Amino acid sequence: MSGYHATRFVHDPRRDVVWRALWDLQFARYVPPDGCVLELGAGHGHFINAAVARRRIAVDVWPGMVEHLAPGVEAIVARAHELDAIEDGSVDFALASNLFEHMDKAEFAATLAALAAKLAPRGRLAIVQPNWRLVFREYFDDYSHVAVWSDRSLPDFLAVNGWRIERIEPRFLPLSMKSRIPVSRALVRLYLLLPWRPLAGQMLVIAAPARGSERR
Secondary structure, eight states: OTTHHHHTSOOOTHHHHHHHHHIIIIIGGGSOTTOEEEEESOTTOHHHHHOOSSEEEEEESOGGGGGGSOTTEEEEESOTTOOTTSOTTOEEEEEEESOGGGSOHHHHHHHHHHHHHHEEEEEEEEEEEEOHHHHTTTGGGSTTOOOOOOTTHHHHHHHHTTEEEEEEEEEEEESOSOSOOOOOHHHHHHHHHOSSOTTEEEEEEEEEEOOGGGGO
């Protein structure tokens, strides 16, 4: 993966605008004022920098992540399942954006198991992910993709690994920022309000670990 963030996934300030809007419009509701937010595969830190919480944690195997994080964000340079530095039951909300298509199923399952232990009782995981059913022609334009997920297969995989699905949006966001379309908070809000979202290629899944009798 050497050079990936300098070629395929370069820093784009428009993502700051998008993630600030998404935090306010979609994700802030899941986090109490004194809460803890975790981003897995944080990359350039667009989401975790936009999050508002008492504690913010960014995890990525890429050491360059550290220089992109806002003051106060804790950096853990590690693989997504290597979460020993985080206390069990301490995370209120975790986000993984465009991460799990880069993992094989064994690592994905290990990440889900590790994360389940770190989430608070009312903690949630949000996954923003390319939806194979919508973007199968472009899916492997990214040479680092190793797994295929759709809005049907991803919830099933989560369920068999002990997670309860709370929300699925097959068409959540456009696949890529690689266009000349202008970006603003107002446009993001309008896009999310549309009953049918043009160019949508990424899905949203929100899930929580199944507890007690739910696992039976």
